[in-house]
Amino acid sequence: MAEQKQQQRSNSTPTEPDRSERTIAAPELPYRPSDPPGYRPKIGLIGCGGITGQHLDAYRNAKYDIAALCDVVLANAEKRQAEYFPKADVYDDYRKLLARDDIEVVDITTHPDVRPPLIEAALEAGKHVLSQKPFVLDLDEGERLVELATKKQRLLAVNQNARWAPHFSYAREAYQAGLLGQLHGVHMAKRWDHRWVEGTPFEKIKHLILYDFAIHWFDFVNYLLDKEKPLRVFATTTRTRDQKLMPALSASVTILYPHTQVTLSFDAATPFGEQDETYLAGSQGSLRSTGPDERNQAVTLFTTEGIAQPKLEGCWFPDGFHGSMGELLSAIAEGREATNSGAQNLTGLATCFAAIHSAETGEVVVPGDVRSLRKSSR
Template sequence: MGSKSDGYGLSDKKGSGKIEVPKINFLPQKPRSYNPKIGLIGAGGISDYHLKNYKLMGLDVVAIANRTLSKAVALRDKYYPKAKVYDDYQELLNLDHIEVVDITPHPEDRLPIIKEALRSNKHVLSQKPFVLDLDEGRGLVQMAKERGLKLAVNQNGRWAPHFSYMREAIKTGIIGRPVSVDFSLQWDQTWIENLPAFEDLYHMVLFDFAIHWFDIAVCFMQGQDPKSIYASAIKYDGQKYSPPALASCIINYDQAQVRMAFNAHTLLGEEDVTTIVGTKGTLRSRGPGLNDQPTMEIFTEKGMARVPLEGCWFKNGFQGTMGELLLSIEEDRAPSNSAENNLKSLELCFAAIESANHNRVAIPGQVMKYEPNRS
């Protein structure tokens, strides 16, 4: 065995100096002049964050539809007092002056609404997860293309400050090609106890939550195709809710690997860490939660920098998704959060759930549907 003097197992401390913080444009963008009339369909809890941030952006929401009209009225009065309210979404879609609709209901209810919105010649921002069947998703993508419409997905995690900075930094080549990505999250999600929408969702972690991490993994690993995936989900005695609180996943590429570890029942000492190691450097973000990642670090051969981050997930994220859709309409290009792009994220998610359900390796792209229950 070597001694400490041999330097066995010790780094030579390359890049231990300080460098200037690289200028990376990671904040949400919005159009220069395009500000269309927007309609919101679905006034559930998440819609509050949508409208709060649209108001901050100066966007023009003119109509809100929800089958329980009182919910639409409450949101209208809180954010857009002049907006019209409807209990039938078709009435909203019949309004010719509305160009963009934000559709927030759950996937089963959302699919026919998206179809009707496209038939009504509206650009669409769909809530995540986009669809539960890849073929249905591809059909919607084709339908939008045939009508010359933009169809985007509200994968708002892409604009969380730390994820957005990392995504854009990778594009500059500052850390070279990513060879490993590690997500390690320990958080307290016991607030879902006795809430049927979550208690009845077996893969609450891998599906409802981790969809954001599958999505950002696709962004980080752009240009590299996943070859296989292995995932697991574990429930333990003493949990306060029914779905497994522990989950993990390994995604293999030809020359890279993405690893995810989740504990959604961390009552003390919550932490969220993301580390991306590339061929030329490393990016790392650490904080007590996904909405609280105040700084991140960049390590290169020239040295390291601590990057102050502006904003938070629940602000930047919701501004980023709609802002990118509107900007893509103004510039007549595909949005970076297009439904077509998001299908790659769903391929990872569906394959991970297939793997966890059957305790075997799955191939992304070969699992076409979301399988909710363990076989």
């Protein structure tokens, strides 16, 4: 193959450079979070746990109007009030927040076990809703909430914040702009040390990697291949020889689409040489993103015109949280469905459920066949 390519080069005219190796300017793509001009509704936050610092930091930077904070432990709401939005009101009863006519949008950040009734109550109260991920533990329940949102003419979106991580967002935009042609393969590998969860509630999640962590990767693939339906999933998990945590720290997933192969690989007990890589292989171009972690990535775009290396701005945290809420607000202002809608999110969730069931049983699973996650399988 190398000799053949060399022969082709020797037969070309001296003035004709190989375009596939030419350095070109990076295409300007709309990968950054955006907001609707002039629309800043009052927003209420239900649940003021640890991750909400990222939410509120992003919202403060975006100059959103956070009017109320609520948590069953009032001190948690008061802490977030003091840190981010001193003028916001605080509650320990979400019903008081939902009773306010001036609040149009509610961000619900509680754990998934208790979230569906809160989403339902918010929709019934006429609020638009941004749900924390994973959206639901039961696909039928998710579909019911989506139907309720439609009935109430409210928008229900999911905080799949990885979609607005700069490298993921640029990759998606490059594909949607036609720069890669038809996707043949999507291959993602992450090698890092997730043992920081020892001594936290996370270490009690049986499928910590596939469920709580990899949901971002399942969602990215689902959004990227939104026009295709995943056909089959096969997944494995393995405990490392020296791990002390209950959940397995190594996992791999293969997802077959009609014309695209997807592989996901997770090595969560890697204390040295951490690496995060994404590769999109297409008929007209490819894209590679790599770095020591998901927040520090260098992107290279290979096209028929040459090689580009965009210098991306921003970082997953907090840009991803800005992007999720910004997309919901834009959809409200423009009278359309949000791209991170609850309905769109269900396919990625179904793929996640299928992967977990596959890892449990050793079987190939069709996404959608597994409708619910029992507590024991999470």
